[in-house]
Amino acid sequence: MNVKTFSYLALALPLLTTVSTAKADLLASIKSSGVLRCAVYSDVPPFAAPDTKTRQLVGMDIDLCQALSKQMGVKAQLVPTSVEARVPVIATGRADVLIANLAYTKTRSQQIQFSDPYYVAKEMLVVKAANADKPLSFFKGKRISANKGTTSEQSIVLKGGKPVTFQDAASAFLALEQNKVMGFVTNTMTATKMISQAKSSGINLAMVKEPMALEPIGVGMKQGEPALLTAVNSGLKAMDEQGTIDKIWNQWLGPNTDYKMTREEHVQPLSSLTFQPLD
Template identity: 75%
Template sequence: MSLLMAHASAKADELAEIQARGQLKCAVYSDVPPFSAPDPTTRQLVGMDVDLCAALAKQMGLPVELVPTSVEARIAIIATGRADVLIANLAYTKTRGNQIQFSDPYYVAKEMLVVKKVNEDKTRADFKGKRISATKGSTSEQSIYLAGAKALTFQDTASAFLALEQNKAVGFVTNTMTGIKLISQAKKDGVELAMIKEPMALEPIGVGMKKDEPALLAQVNAGLKAMEDQGTIDAIWNKWIGPGTEYHMVREEKVQPLSSLKFEPLE
């Protein structure tokens, strides 16, 4: 009998457990601004993902407990049950999709190609077979292979970016936010760079949860849809990374099922 009870407990509905506990444990970065990082004055975590956690918990009628994590540990923190949900700028990939389940994406990040200004009107196809730099082991590197180009990889972003500036590569791939900041910095140094319009790859960003928890998934998706309809996600976006911030990011896609997006998932 005890074995049957243990099995039933192991298969318990996580949403019911969260509601019984009366608190949503939401994993966020420990120090990755503007998503989640300590406020210099209060030392409390603040950022876009922190606000999204609070808004989602509110939709679920629960207080939120933030669980700090790192980029490396963010999947494990969900898989091991140390947090209920993960909001940490998490992009859907095939590997991650096998490890945890994803909510409907609330925005779509893009891997973008940064080039010398003279090449900004070229298309992704124009760089087939060309040497493009990226950080080693990143989704940026994966997107280079998707485009049929040759990857020149480095251990850090600064080195990969320098390869473009020094003409060791014809382009450098990174996310839109980083690309905008680096282009701005280069301009101050007298180097004119730009991003081509066509993304190298699309990365839907969603909330991560443990697999095989349909009730929790449905509740999170319903919460995100309500946050979308109420303008909450737009307000949080604009506060932290919107056009009026240093990141100048425009939110183009709304909350929608992952299946409705036309994209080639990265590994």
């Protein structure tokens, strides 16, 4: 090898190293650093919110993040985020995974990739108790309230109702109490709490049994990271089989909490679910 050729190779080595590093997959980087950067809500109880005494983030999603990190053999690093920023924080690479009660939608699936869901949330129709035994078809063409710009609003359109939207859930719920609408759509958790609150005020409400829409909840990740997706799915499946997810669920959402919810679905491929994705 002559001196000139050696010089060219020497100059090329840093470039080759840079290219190689750039192509390294995210899972390898996580394993190398020993840290899983996990985006969670900054203040959305019971998923993630500051403890009133310690000010440390606690909640269902915090415990899920810690358990998933342990399953993957690394430590968790929490990245607090807002509802509005939870998808961008993954798309821009500021966090490795997103565990923030993230529902699968068509739009989000184009921005990030989803793990196998670990539970299926439901958009439920809350009505006056006398109408609770009616089928959803009864409410077609009827005025139904929801938060503006939410999947709850989308589900009303999906089922043929007339959406009446508000900026917050309390106002949308009040419209039902004041008979300005025939129903109010929200997730099961919110519906359960609001029905209980209304009862204490002498107003009898109930949920229609059939869901307005199904929303698979999973872990969000950057697109184009198949190794990480496989690792997260494997970790969730193991946590499910070990009873870890059920234990976390029961602590934060279960029958002995204010939400009184039972986890009915287990970790399974998204393709195995029968549902109509919302936009």
